[in-house]
Amino acid sequence: xxxxxxxGFLAALTITGVEAQVAPDTLVPxxxxxxxxxxxxxxxxxxxxxxxTYIWSGKKSEVISLEYTDANIxxxxxxxxxxKVPGVFVYDMxxxxxxxxxxxxxxxxxxxxxxxIRADGIMTNSDIYGxxxxxxxxxxxxxxxxxxxxxxxxxxxxxxxxxxxNYVLKQPDTTKKFGLExxxxxxxxxxxxxxxxxxxxxxxxxxxxxxSKRLSEGYRDNSGSDYDGxxxxxxxxxxxxxxxxxxxxxxxxxxxxxxPLTDAMFAANPRQSTRSRNFYNPEIYVPSLSxxxxxxxxxxxxxxxxxxxxERRSVMFDRLATIPDTINRNxxxxxxxQVDLDHFxxxxxxxxxxxxxxxxxxxxxxxxxxxxxxxxxxxxxxxKGTTGSDYDMSIDAxxxxxxxxxxxxxxxxxxxxxxxxxxxxxxxxxxxxxxGASKLSGKTSYYDPVDLPNTINHKFALLGISADYAxxxxxxxxxxxxxxxxxxxFKDIVPGNVYEESDKNLKDASGYNxxxxxxxxxxxxxxxxxxxxxxxxxxxxxLARYNxxxxxxxxxxxxxGDSRTTGLEMFAEYGFRVFDxxxxxxxxxxxWFNSKYLGDSLRVSSTENRSIKGxxxxxxxxxxxxxxxxxxxxxxxxxxxxxxxxxxxSDPLNTREPSANGAIGLVPSYGLLDLNASYRVRxxxxxxxxxxxxxxxxxxxxxxxxxxxxxxxxxxxGMVLSAGIRI
Numbered sequence: 026x027x028x029x030x031x032x033g034f035l036a037a038l039t040i041t042g043v044e045a046q047v048a049p050d051t052l053v054p055x056x057x058x059x060x061x062x063x064x065x066x067x068x069x070x071x072x073x074x075x076x077x078t079y080i081w082s083g084k085k086s087e088v089i090s091l092e093y094t095d096a097n098i099x100x101x102x103x104x105x106x107x108x109k110v111p112g113v114f115v116y117d118m119x120x121x122x123x124x125x126x127x128x129x130x131x132x133x134x135x136x137x138x139x140x141x142i143r144a145d146g147i148m149t150n151s152d153i154y155g156x157x158x159x160x161x162x163x164x165x166x167x168x169x170x171x172x173x174x175x176x177x178x179x180x181x182x183x184x185x186x187x188x189x190x191n192y193v194l195k196q197p198d199t200t201k202k203f204g205l206e207x208x209x210x211x212x213x214x215x216x217x218x219x220x221x222x223x224x225x226x227x228x229x230x231x232x233x234x235x236x237s238k239r240l241s242e243g244y245r246d247n248s249g250s251d252y253d254g255x256x257x258x259x260x261x262x263x264x265x266x267x268x269x270x271x272x273x274x275x276x277x278x279x280x281x282x283x284x285p286l287t288d289a290m291f292a293a294n295p296r297q298s299t300r301s302r303n304f305y306n307p308e309i310y311v312p313s314l315s316x317x318x319x320x321x322x323x324x325x326x327x328x329x330x331x332x333x334x335x336e337r338r339s340v341m342f343d344r345l346a347t348i349p350d351t352i353n354r355n356x357x358x359x360x361x362x363q364v365d366l367d368h369f370x371x372x373x374x375x376x377x378x379x380x381x382x383x384x385x386x387x388x389x390x391x392x393x394x395x396x397x398x399x400x401x402x403x404x405x406x407x408x409k410g411t412t413g414s415d416y417d418m419s420i421d422a423x424x425x426x427x428x429x430x431x432x433x434x435x436x437x438x439x440x441x442x443x444x445x446x447x448x449x450x451x452x453x454x455x456x457x458x459x460x461g462a463s464k465l466s467g468k469t470s471y472y473d474p475v476d477l478p479n480t481i482n483h484k485f486a487l488l489g490i491s492a493d494y495a496x497x498x499x500x501x502x503x504x505x506x507x508x509x510x511x512x513x514x515f516k517d518i519v520p521g522n523v524y525e526e527s528d529k530n531l532k533d534a535s536g537y538n539x540x541x542x543x544x545x546x547x548x549x550x551x552x553x554x555x556x557x558x559x560x561x562x563x564x565x566x567x568l569a570r571y572n573x574x575x576x577x578x579x580x581x582x583x584x585x586g587d588s589r590t591t592g593l594e595m596f597a598e599y600g601f602r603v604f605d606x607x608x609x610x611x612x613x614x615x616x617w618f619n620s621k622y623l624g625d626s627l628r629v630s631s632t633e634n635r636s637i638k639g640x641x642x643x644x645x646x647x648x649x650x651x652x653x654x655x656x657x658x659x660x661x662x663x664x665x666x667x668x669x670x671x672x673x674x675s676d677p678l679n680t681r682e683p684s685a686n687g688a689i690g691l692v693p694s695y696g697l698l699d700l701n702a703s704y705r706v707r708x709x710x711x712x713x714x715x716x717x718x719x720x721x722x723x724x725x726x727x728x729x730x731x732x733x734x735x736x737x738x739x740x741x742x743g744m745v746l747s748a749g750i751r752i
Contacts, residue, residue, distance in 0.1 A: 197224025285735025500545025586626025
């Protein structure tokens with residue numbers, strides 16, 4: 026028997042009955058009596074120890090293949106896409122598929138801003154120092170695989186606590202000059218979606234371009250969405266060992282925000298709306314140029330230059346759920362809405378070198394990198410908008426209440442070396458040095474600029490080390506420790522109104538990731554089990570502070586204390602065959618968290634500062650567990666997924682009883698059941714998704730800022746049917 030492996034597959038080739046006698050210097054044909062090929066698709070795997078100019082040895086990583094997934098990719102249902110990644114917390118407030126809001130290890134899931142988020146290796150965080158959320162939104166149909174590296178890999182690509190999340194685009198069929206893919210979907214709540222891509226290779230040029238459009242009326246009243254996204258990737262083989270690449274990606278959507286609910290409103294009708302005039306619209310461009318040069322078999326050089334350009338626009342009647350948006354008796358019209366506008370101008374260039382060399386008779390690997398970032402975030406807010414009901418960014422002659430620039434410059438140098446000490450054991454120490462600053466300038470209508478923090482320095486030397494020990498050919502132990510930090514961002518620096526103040530001596534949050542794991546496979550079983558500890562120092566929060574000039578207490582934004590999250594992450598999958606034609610697999614992806622505030626951590630309660638030592642960190646459940654069953658018969662695949670998320674708190678004081686406005690209180694636990702099926706025949710693919718089969722009414726978070734304090738209902742039962750063709 027001859028066995029071989031293909032990317033994304035487990036495959037076996039059996040050749041039997043080969044009989045041939047060949048005389049010297051004689052050529053005769055021979056016959057293969059039997060050829061049997063069996064293929065088992067793999068949609069979860071790990072990154073190799075070395076890839077491109079990066080070292081992944083000893084790091085916890087997951088690679089999710091989307092080519093053959095049964096998940097609902099038309100709506101980016103994150104609990105399905107990341108089902109086999111233990112510990113992923115999903116913030117479901119936008120069921121239209123516009124954004125993915127996830128986190129791991131007890132971090133904040135808002136637009137994934139604790140991650141270094143990339144598309145084809147290009148950073149897409151809007152402004153890593155001012156507003157680190159990723160407003161850019163790739164259509165999931167354009168993604169071939171997702172790479173997730175936890176925080177212990179931070180030194181090479183950034184300093185984020187959450188790690189790196191990389192959406193890798195599909196590759197064209199390079200055996201053709203022209204190839205076409207079209208995926209079209211329709212579903213509940215007015216969903217209509219189309220994705221169309223062409224690609225191929227002509228001479229030395231490889232190309233791939235796509236267009237995506239998605240419309241939805243939304244699960245809740247007044248929650249419609251209109252999305253479109255485009256991309257073009259050109260790759261030129263300048264030489265046998267040199268590849269040049271140019272990419273331009275764009276995403277744009279207008280989402281109608283239905284407004285927050287109180288607990289009473291949610292219990293009465295979770296689909297109701299408290300707002301009909303609120304709109305949100307991020308339009309983002311991500312251009313990039315890159316070059317990869319394989320100087321030799323042992324030396325690789327890569328360079329990228331990229332930008333995140335665009336705007337985050339919103340027009341909202343931004344009030345608590347208990348304040349209705351009604352006609353003003355004096356004007357006989359609605360009250361004016363608030364208009365906010367962020368302009369993103371973020372530029373990054375990075376060069377990396379990977380060098381393999383002989384040491385003690387074995388191959389060790391050195392990876393070095395240099396990164397320069399130049400960002401200018403222009404925030405224009407509190408404009409007095411129209412009294413109309415449509416999407417209109419017009420403001421009156423009074424102009425902007427806030428018109429500020431946060432300009433950041435940063436240089437980062439990284440170095441990591443993988444020492445192969447024995448055939449089975451390697452150690453990879455590393456360091457990342459960052460030096461830069463963010464400077465604030467501009468005006469607010471309610472604050473003298475001299476009363477605002479104007480310079481935040483980012484100067485760190487971050488250390489890390491990881492190790493890997495191979496047990497046979499199919500198992501390994503891994504361990505790592507790496508420091509991380511999170512910059513003080515715009516919303517921390519600038520008070521929201523005159524009754525708020527910001528500490529002029531705000532410090533960046535810092536801490537570390539620590540992990541130990543065992544992963545591998547044996548027979549029909551594969552697993553990845555790890556323990557971790559994440560220390561988060563100098564968390565940002567608000568304290569009560571007396572202001573003599575106002576003769577009242579104000580909210581003082583400052584570093585309030587430290588937290589630690591420890592836990593276990595467990596993944597296991599077992600597959601077997603029935604009657605040869607039916608393949609069955611079952612899996613569990615489960616995480617346990619213990620996330621607490623430490624030491625002298627404080628938090629404001631009315632006008633009193635209270636200790637939150639020992640309190641649970643907000644939005645961190647004790648358990649997240651996803652468990653699935655997959656049955657495949659020939660070209661038909663059916664998957665059943667049960668997802669459970671434990672209860673969480675919305676505030677550091679761990680208030681259980683909900684406030685009247687719904688902004689504070691317990692977030693109850695919930696369990697969801699999803700059914701997904703796909704059928705493939707030749708170049709056609711059909712998918713059926715029934716999400717939340719039991720029509721569970723639930724919510725995942727009570728946000729404290731955007732899109733408004735209170736309850737944001739997640740989607741009930743819905744169905745999506747899609748058909749795709751590839752030629």
